[in-house]
Amino acid sequence: MRIGLPSADKLQGGSLKALAVTVLLGVFMFQLLRTVGLRAFSMASETYTSGTHSAAFVTCPNDTVAKDLARGIVEKKLAACVNIVPAITSVYEWQGKIEEDNEVLLMIKTRSSKVPALAEYVRSNHPYEVAEVISLPIDQGNPPYLKWIGNVVPE
Numbered sequence: 001m002r003i004g005l006p007s008a009d010k011l012q013g014g015s016l017k018a019l020a021v022t023v024l025l026g027v028f029m030f031q032l033l034r035t036v037g038l039r040a041f042s043m044a045s046e047t048y049t050s051g052t053h054s055a056a057f058v059t060c061p062n063d064t065v066a067k068d069l070a071r072g073i074v075e076k077k078l079a080a081c082v083n084i085v086p087a088i089t090s091v092y093e094w095q096g097k098i099e100e101d102n103e104v105l106l107m108i109k110t111r112s113s114k115v116p117a118l119a120e121y122v123r124s125n126h127p128y129e130v131a132e133v134i135s136l137p138i139d140q141g142n143p144p145y146l147k148w149i150g151n152v153v154p155e
Contacts, residue, residue, distance in 0.1 A: 080152035
């Protein structure tokens with residue numbers, strides 16, 4: 001049994017074309033597969049425990065309140081980053097009536113252990129009678145970004 005490529009005289013026209021296409025695809029795909037593999041290894045080598053960090057959400061009545069809360073949250077190291085999402089519409093039930101209001105959304109990235117302190121800060125500084133503060137644990141993400149959250153927000 002011989003292992004290797006057959007000689008050119010044994011290949012038919014279609015077989016030769018198929019071999020040429022296979023070799024060319026292999027050469028071009030190598031760099032792509034290498035890049036994907038290196039990225040996967042890089043992501044796998046950074047360790048993150050699911051749920052260590054959370055994304056919290058707070059609605060505000062206007063930009064001024066949103067910016068004041070966001071700045072205070074970051075200054076007090078309750079979060080690494082607060083995104084201010086303008087012009088959302090909220091539909092909700094309040095005191096037996098269906099309400100619809102224009103609001104501003106804060107998207108807050110923090111340590112899960114900081115959510116209670118974050119909620120207390122928002123309750124103390126928010127104009128709403130019942131301020132929305134909800135959080136979801138972060139299961140996965142870009143490892144360097146998750147590491148940055150951990151570096152900015154102390155335990």
